[in-house]
Amino acid sequence: xNLLTDTLGMTEFWANVVIMLIVCTIVFAxxxxxxxxxxxxxxxxxxxxxSRYGCNRVGPQGILQFVADAxxxxxxxxxxxxxxxxxxxxxxxxxxxMGVLATLVVLPLxxxxxMVADLNVGVLYFISITSIVVIGIxxxxxxxxxxxxxxxxxxxxxxxxxYEIPVAMSLLTPILIAGxxxxxxLLDSQGWxxxxxxxxxxxxxxxxxxxxxxxxxAEGNRTPFDLPEAESELVxxxxxxxxxxRFAVFFMAEYGNVFLIGLSTTALFLGGxxxxxxxxxxxxxxxxxxxxxxxxxxxxxxxxxxxLPRFRIDQLMDLSWKYLLPCALIAFFGQSVFMLVAxxxxxxxxITSIVVxxxxxxxxxKFIGRIRTNYKEQSIPVGLN
Amino acid sequence: MxxxxxxxxxxxxxxxxxxxxxLASFFVHPITIQYxxxxxxxxxxxxxxxxxxxxxxxxxxxGILDVDLSICTACQLCxxxxxxxxxxxxxxxxxxxxxQGTKSEKPAVKTRTCTRFDIHMGKCMFCALCTxxxxxxxxxxxxxxxxxxxxxxxxxxxxxxxxxxxxxxxxDSELKVEAAAEKAAKAxxxxxxxxxxx
Amino acid sequence: MTSELKTEHITIxxxxxxxxxxxxxxxVIKTDGEIIHECDPDVGYLHRGIxxxxxxxxWQGFVPFTDRVDYLASMNANWAYCMAVEExxxxxxxxxxxxxxxxxxxxxxxxxHLVAIGAADMDMGAITPFVQLLREREYINDLLEMICGARxxxxxYSIGGVNYDLPEGFSIKVMGFLDHFEVAVEQMHRLxxxxxxxxxxxxxxxxxxxxxxxxxxxxxxxxxxxGVKYDVRRNxxxxxxxxxxxxxxxxxxxVGTLGDCYDRYFVRxxxxxxxxxxxxxxxxxxxxxxxxxxxxxxxxxxxxxxxxRTETPRGDTGYxxxxxxxxxxxxxKIRTGSFTGMSIIPELARNIFIADLVAxxxxxxxxxxxxxx
Ligand code: SF4
Ligand code: SF4
Numbered sequence: 001x002n003l004l005t006d007t008l009g010m011t012e013f014w015a016n017v018v019i020m021l022i023v024c025t026i027v028f029a030x031x032x033x034x035x036x037x038x039x040x041x042x043x044x045x046x047x048x049x050x051s052r053y054g055c056n057r058v059g060p061q062g063i064l065q066f067v068a069d070a071x072x073x074x075x076x077x078x079x080x081x082x083x084x085x086x087x088x089x090x091x092x093x094x095x096x097x098m099g100v101l102a103t104l105v106v107l108p109l110x111x112x113x114x115m116v117a118d119l120n121v122g123v124l125y126f127i128s129i130t131s132i133v134v135i136g137i138x139x140x141x142x143x144x145x146x147x148x149x150x151x152x153x154x155x156x157x158x159x160x161x162x163y164e165i166p167v168a169m170s171l172l173t174p175i176l177i178a179g180x181x182x183x184x185x186l187l188d189s190q191g192w193x194x195x196x197x198x199x200x201x202x203x204x205x206x207x208x209x210x211x212x213x214x215x216x217x218a219e220g221n222r223t224p225f226d227l228p229e230a231e232s233e234l235v236x237x238x239x240x241x242x243x244x245x246r247f248a249v250f251f252m253a254e255y256g257n258v259f260l261i262g263l264s265t266t267a268l269f270l271g272g273x274x275x276x277x278x279x280x281x282x283x284x285x286x287x288x289x290x291x292x293x294x295x296x297x298x299x300x301x302x303x304x305x306x307x308l309p310r311f312r313i314d315q316l317m318d319l320s321w322k323y324l325l326p327c328a329l330i331a332f333f334g335q336s337v338f339m340l341v342a343x344x345x346x347x348x349x350x351i352t353s354i355v356v357x358x359x360x361x362x363x364x365x366k367f368i369g370r371i372r373t374n375y376k377e378q379s380i381p382v383g384l385n
Numbered sequence: 386m387x388x389x390x391x392x393x394x395x396x397x398x399x400x401x402x403x404x405x406x407x408l409a410s411f412f413v414h415p416i417t418i419q420y421x422x423x424x425x426x427x428x429x430x431x432x433x434x435x436x437x438x439x440x441x442x443x444x445x446x447x448g449i450l451d452v453d454l455s456i457c458t459a460c461q462l463c464x465x466x467x468x469x470x471x472x473x474x475x476x477x478x479x480x481x482x483x484x485q486g487t488k489s490e491k492p493a494v495k496t497r498t499c500t501r502f503d504i505h506m507g508k509c510m511f512c513a514l515c516t517x518x519x520x521x522x523x524x525x526x527x528x529x530x531x532x533x534x535x536x537x538x539x540x541x542x543x544x545x546x547x548x549x550x551x552x553x554x555x556x557d558s559e560l561k562v563e564a565a566a567e568k569a570a571k572a573x574x575x576x577x578x579x580x581x582x583x
Numbered sequence: 584m585t586s587e588l589k590t591e592h593i594t595i596x597x598x599x600x601x602x603x604x605x606x607x608x609x610x611v612i613k614t615d616g617e618i619i620h621e622c623d624p625d626v627g628y629l630h631r632g633i634x635x636x637x638x639x640x641x642w643q644g645f646v647p648f649t650d651r652v653d654y655l656a657s658m659n660a661n662w663a664y665c666m667a668v669e670e671x672x673x674x675x676x677x678x679x680x681x682x683x684x685x686x687x688x689x690x691x692x693x694x695x696h697l698v699a700i701g702a703a704d705m706d707m708g709a710i711t712p713f714v715q716l717l718r719e720r721e722y723i724n725d726l727l728e729m730i731c732g733a734r735x736x737x738x739x740y741s742i743g744g745v746n747y748d749l750p751e752g753f754s755i756k757v758m759g760f761l762d763h764f765e766v767a768v769e770q771m772h773r774l775x776x777x778x779x780x781x782x783x784x785x786x787x788x789x790x791x792x793x794x795x796x797x798x799x800x801x802x803x804x805x806x807x808x809x810g811v812k813y814d815v816r817r818n819x820x821x822x823x824x825x826x827x828x829x830x831x832x833x834x835x836x837x838v839g840t841l842g843d844c845y846d847r848y849f850v851r852x853x854x855x856x857x858x859x860x861x862x863x864x865x866x867x868x869x870x871x872x873x874x875x876x877x878x879x880x881x882x883x884x885x886x887x888x889x890x891x892r893t894e895t896p897r898g899d900t901g902y903x904x905x906x907x908x909x910x911x912x913x914x915x916k917i918r919t920g921s922f923t924g925m926s927i928i929p930e931l932a933r934n935i936f937i938a939d940l941v942a943x944x945x946x947x948x949x950x951x952x953x954x955x956x
Binding site: 046049050051052147148151154155223224226227234306307308309310311312313314315374377378380381382383384 | 616756763783
């Protein structure tokens with residue numbers, strides 16, 4: 001900033017603009033790259049889960065597949081269906097992408113300093129800006145002049161609006177712990193050790209983490225909540241009619257959303273980029289830690305998608321209103337009461353978090369045991385050769 | 386109320402189990418064949434790559450048809466057996482071992498030779514009825530299945546070349562001439578006989 | 584005020600190109616948002632006139648066409664037709680051939696049911712089980728390829744027996760495969776069949792009472808899913824089925840109402856287990872001997888007609904043959920399970936969700952080519 005104002009003689013306003021542009025470019029580049037790589041990773045992971053390879057032709061292990069896809073899509077004709085609302089139809093993909101991208105403003109790619117803007121109402125901003133996507137999807141469904149798309153758009157509107165509530169409710173728990181609405185403060189309220197993460201602080205925050213994760217899956221239209229695009233029911237939902245570049249933008253928004261789910265879960269619940277004391281402030285390590293956790297969450301999201309069947313629309317609503325919302329409320333009240341108690345007996349915080357983490361570890365050990373048995377079962381030879 | 390909690394419990398348990406299964410299959414070796422690179426005809430190679438999971442291409446695989454013209458007797462049984470008439474055979478009478486140069490123990494027998502043996506692989510449905518009907522085993526399925534062609538016409542397999550056809554026709558006419566000569570000789574003989582008798 | 588707020592039902596075309604109609608079937612549905620009010624199935628997109636073709640090919644030459652009637656269970660279709668002609672001719676099929684027929688038929692039944700339940704899973708959005716089940720089917724295809732050289736349209740049964748004998752070591756391979764298969768399929772059921780989300784999607788959806796099932800002339804697994812214990816293999820045994828020991832699974836309303844989608848689905852799951860049992864028995868009992876009865880080269884059944892019923896994966900499949908003593912049938916009529924399953928859809932698809940219609944189609948196991956022939 002100083003460099004720009006002093007040496008280049010810019011006014012402060014223009015210097016700000018330049019810096020803004022640079023930051024935006026960096027964030028957008030990271031986002032685009034990540035969504036591309038996610039689309040590749042999804043196909044590879046899905047392939048391996050289904051005893052196939054997935055894309056492995058373009059580039060080493062097929063990693064350049066997303067570039068090839070993008071090139072192919074850009075070269076395609078941009079079709080606008082007859083009777084479509086042309087203006088809305090054209091503008092919609094960018095609205096979707098914008099909704100997803102704008103979330104990145106308050107999410108850190110690395111440590112607290114690496115946020116585009118550390119708003120003091122960051123969490124509120126995060127909750128509200130994600131709803132722009134729903135307008136985009138609704139508009140896409142409406143303007144395509146296709147009944148399947150319309151149904152997809154409607155489903156999506158109903159779904160995202162109702163899942164906002166449990167998500168927002170579950171976010172109250174980390175807010176309580178941090179005592180602030182700023183994402184930066186939420187990061188600082190967590191330590192680097194797993195039991196210092198918000199997710200494992202108390203049973204209630206673990207519950208909130210659970211609700212938040214499921215809710216954001218639903219908001220990101222991922223299986224088991226992919227009703228707006230439900231392939232076997234609505235063909236491809238709201239984006240049926242899109243082709244060419246516009247479809248590519250939808251595609252990017254969709255996979256970018258997975259990245260965002262990972263990023264937000266990591267930042268809000270899984271300790272973000274926090275490092276042990278002596279490494280504090282190392283920018284590369286904090287980016288690495290952040291990305292590792294994000295990639296892990298993304299893997300879980302993809303893994304869930306290729307495991308579970310899809311909900312029906314009424315069951316989806318049931319899940320939101322009858323199951324997740326009560327859970328989020330329990331988490332919130334439980335956490336409040338817990339904090340009151342902990343105020344009297346400070347030692348209890350440490351103990352509960354370690355107990356919660358140990359319980360989590362035990363579950364994981366059981367899980368790994370199940371994986372081993374299932375792996376053995378799958379490896380029984382067929383003996384056809 | 387009970388149903389409510391049961392739902393949650395079962396939901397979590399089954400999702401847990403499902404995730405362990407899909408992750409387990411994540412570590413299992415894929416079984417798809419990387420087709421043009423991997424040789425699928427040899428059982429040993431497949432065994433190496435796919436750990437005995439996949440069966441090799443069996444010996445009796447029903448690929449495109451092949452005809453061994455040296456033993457085909459042009460009996461037309463395959464034509465009759467084919468439900469969609471994709472085999473066309475024209476034949477002439479000739480001693481084929483002589484024409485085709487094949488060495489047979491037996492002396493050249495007068496028999497029929499194909500002057501045209503076309504199979505339209507574009508129509509064929511690989512039902513094997515022709516091979517089952519063939520009394521000599523001349524028509525067989527091969528293990529070849531790669532037969533993409535640029536033109537439909539290229540899918541018509543002709544087993545008799547022009548040369549052979551000409552040879553056969555020539556031999557046929559020769560034979561006819563011979564037969565005619567023989568007949569004439571015979572007739573002449575007979576005529577002589579009758580004359581003598583007179 | 585309310586009188587001004589008129590709403591309209593929207594008419595949507597589901598199909599002919601739709602991912603979950605399993606082929607080219609078209610449903611014209613009238614919906615109020617997500618809820619279907621009326622559903623009108625429109626069939627015939629895949630009509631190839633197979634019954635008419637029969638009148639111009641020879642008796643033996645029609646066998647490969649029966650493959651195309653139901654491409655998922657070609658063996659069983661071959662079998663039904665060959666049996667009908669044999670009955671007309673009065674041919675006695677050798678015992679070994681009968682065993683081979685049962686083995687091939689049951690293997691094919693398993694592979695067909697695998698596709699049925701896999702496709703139902705995929706309609707519910709679970710793609711991994713579908714692909715994994717298809718992988719198992721691929722092994723079965725390998726096995727069937729070993730005995731007849733083709734993977735989908737087998738043309739394996741001939742009039743009076745089977746075309747090829749079993750290859751060497753076949754029973755060992757099948758046994759080895761079954762050991763793998765039972766475990767692997769059970770695992771896939773843990774992945775999807777017992778999954779709570781899946782159960783919620785299928786249970787209590789589109790229940791068909793036993794009376795209704797009989798009224799609509801349901802056959803096969805669909806009928807048994809409604810709790811009616813009827814299986815041609817048991818009730819009118821043909822071939823060697825009366826010598827074999829197996830159960831007839833019926834719907835038990837284990838998670839919902841009797842005859843709902845889950846029951847129909849689960850009957851198929853159970854039938855796979857029964858088929859494995861049958862295969863094990865057959866492979867142990869199979870005798871040596873001829874595989875083909877003596878039949879004349881040019882088959883000419885006597886004048887008359889015959890109707891034969893067999894249990895194929897899609898239910899009671901019948902072949903009606905009328906012969907006028909010539910080298911090709913004078914009239915041939917095929918009766919298939921998919922068609923009767925289809926006729927109930929307008930009744931079932933009332934006041935259910937669009938997503939449920941997909942579940943209904945999936946659970947009825949409708950195969951388009953068999954429907955239209
Ligand atoms: S049936 Fe065999 S021998 Fe006869 S014409 Fe055909 S290929 Fe030749
Ligand atoms: S395989 Fe069948 S369709 Fe092909 S030529 Fe032989 S009989 Fe005809």
